[in-house]
Amino acid sequence: xxxxxxxxxxxxxxxxxxxxxxxxxxxxxxxxxxxxxxxxxxxxxxxxxxxxxxxxxxxxxxxxxxxxxxxxxxxxxxxxxxxxxxxxxxxxxxxxxxxxxxxxxxxxxxxxxxxxxxxxxxxxxxxxxxxxxxxxxxxxxxxxxxxxxxxxxxxxxxxxxxxxxxxxxxxxxxxxxx
Ligand SMILES: CC(C)(COP(=O)(O)OP(=O)(O)OC[C@H]1O[C@@H](n2cnc3c(N)ncnc32)[C@H](O)[C@@H]1OP(=O)(O)O)[C@@H](O)C(=O)NCCC(=O)NCCS
Numbered sequence: 001x002x003x004x005x006x007x008x009x010x011x012x013x014x015x016x017x018x019x020x021x022x023x024x025x026x027x028x029x030x031x032x033x034x035x036x037x038x039x040x041x042x043x044x045x046x047x048x049x050x051x052x053x054x055x056x057x058x059x060x061x062x063x064x065x066x067x068x069x070x071x072x073x074x075x076x077x078x079x080x081x082x083x084x085x086x087x088x089x090x091x092x093x094x095x096x097x098x099x100x101x102x103x104x105x106x107x108x109x110x111x112x113x114x115x116x117x118x119x120x121x122x123x124x125x126x127x128x129x130x131x132x133x134x135x136x137x138x139x140x141x142x143x144x145x146x147x148x149x150x151x152x153x154x155x156x157x158x159x160x161x162x163x164x165x166x167x168x169x170x171x172x173x174x175x176x177x178x
Pocket of ligand 1 (some may be wrong): 034036037097098099100101105106107108109110111132134135138140141143144147
């Protein structure tokens with residue numbers, strides 16, 4: 001599908017463009033962001049961005065994963081990413097993922113982005129369940145999901161090998177109408 005533009009007060013959630021590659025690299029090479037992201041290569045290299053943006057376009061066309069950029073409404077630059085991925089059209093569920101450039105943390109931007117994307121998922125995609133997997137050490141992400149009404153359903157014990165350590169993953173989920 002053609003990804004929609006989701007306009008918030010401070011940020012806009014939109015399709016990634018090839019001209020966003022430099023911003024993606026600038027923000028994603030930061031260890032403060034990377035240390036919580038289990039699916040992004042570390043170290044993150046400039047050459048990864050272009051194939052990644054192309055892949056997000058193919059995945060959206062195939063309706064398997066919807067990856068958006070988060071654009072700052074005043075700076076007009078990509079400052080983060082948010083996704084509904086592994087979309088299951090039979091069981092109407094998808095996995096939520098996100099990251100934000102470090103200098104923009106704690107301004108309410110991701111709270112806004114998660115609200116916009118969940119509304120899109122529940123109302124436009126007719127999802128029944130949106131879930132997220134959060135590393136046990138990631139208190140900010142767990143608190144963000146709880147503030148949005150996600151329920152912590154369980155723990156996947158030592159399910160991720162990250163930075164030479166095993167980590168428990170918390171499973172959070174929100175159902176349509178909750
Ligand atoms: C997690 C992350 C996306 C939060 O984004 P953010 O824009 O800073 O979050 P917001 O400012 O919208 O905060 C919304 C709520 O989340 C919680 N929260 C955010 N950062 C927090 C922190 N450092 N400590 C505790 N709670 C935090 C709070 O409940 C906050 O509400 P409040 O400000 O009213 O207390 C950001 O820290 C980030 O990109 N981290 C690195 C990547 C990452 O962890 N991705 C998620 C992987 S599962």
